[in-house]
Amino acid sequence: MNIPSNIVTLIAGIALTLISLWYGQNHGLLPIAASNEAGQVDELFNLMMTIATGLFLLVEGVIIYSVIKFRRKQGDTTDGPPIEGNVPLEIVWTAIPTVIVFILAIYSFEVYNAMGGLDPMASHDMRPKQQIAMNTEGKEIALGLGASPESEQSNAPLMVNVNGIQYAWIFTYPDTGIIAGDLHVPIDRPVQLNINASDVIHAFWLPEFRIKQDAIPGRDAQLTFTPNRVGQYPVICAELCGAYHGGMKTTLTVHTAEDYEQWVQDNTFAQADNPQESVALNISNSSDQEFLAPYAEDLGIEAEAIAQLHPDHHH
Ligand SMILES: [Cu+2]
Structure with a gap:
């Protein structure tokens, strides 16, 4: 050779x-x-x-x-060549x-x-082109201004407030007043999450959506994304936040538009009819202890342990 x-x-x-x-x-x-x-x-x-x-x-x-x-040959006791740098x-x-x-x-x-990392409020360049409202000069029109009612309906981001506490995520929908322990969104509509924390630093992570955002007490953070695949996906806390950090998980369900409307209706009625027993609880007039009780079983935490956690953080 x-x-x-x-x-x-x-x-x-x-x-x-x-x-x-x-x-x-x-x-x-x-x-x-x-x-x-x-x-x-x-x-x-x-x-x-x-x-x-x-x-x-x-x-x-x-x-x-x-x-x-360059393996040493048998019986070879000589030094290698003295090379100094190149x-x-x-x-x-x-x-x-x-x-x-x-x-x-x-x-x-x-x-x-x-992805809107510099300006989450203006991150609509990810939408399919035909959904972006244009004026006659081809410039994009600000959301809600001059947009037809239909396009406003489909383009306006779904706002959800996300609150991290030890050891659960709480999702509040300002439009409908629904408060839930898991996140539900419709497909193909931008979602804007307004994220904060009430006790320690958490991190809101959606692996399947490739987004993660620290949740820091006293500071609001935004995340925007557009789900494009129906299904159920994990929501994970990605910042060691205490003893039960590993249990701070829930799910994000992406629905079809019709299924999402159904979910909104079901939960609106459930909260009105039976606020104490519905999954989506109204926390505004319940204590931490009452709010967390339904999750305590999932997390494997004694109810007494929850009762000892920051008894007054909603005040
Ligand atoms: Cu956490």
């Missing part, structure tokens, strides 16, 4: 690139994507995975090659990661901005 080494290097480089590109799209590490925003996050993640795979194969390949190729090599392996970091920084900032 007498193959020129630069050809071998070229073939190895092509193979490494192809494997990286394939694995970047087929790693299977992400859960189902259920929001319009998820695609952009996944593309960013896939690019990072492609780069990481290439670097992993390059570094590990060179190590394995060197271990075999300036061109140093420049190359500093410049390449610098370029990679800059590309990822700019790209991830673009995604963050497109």
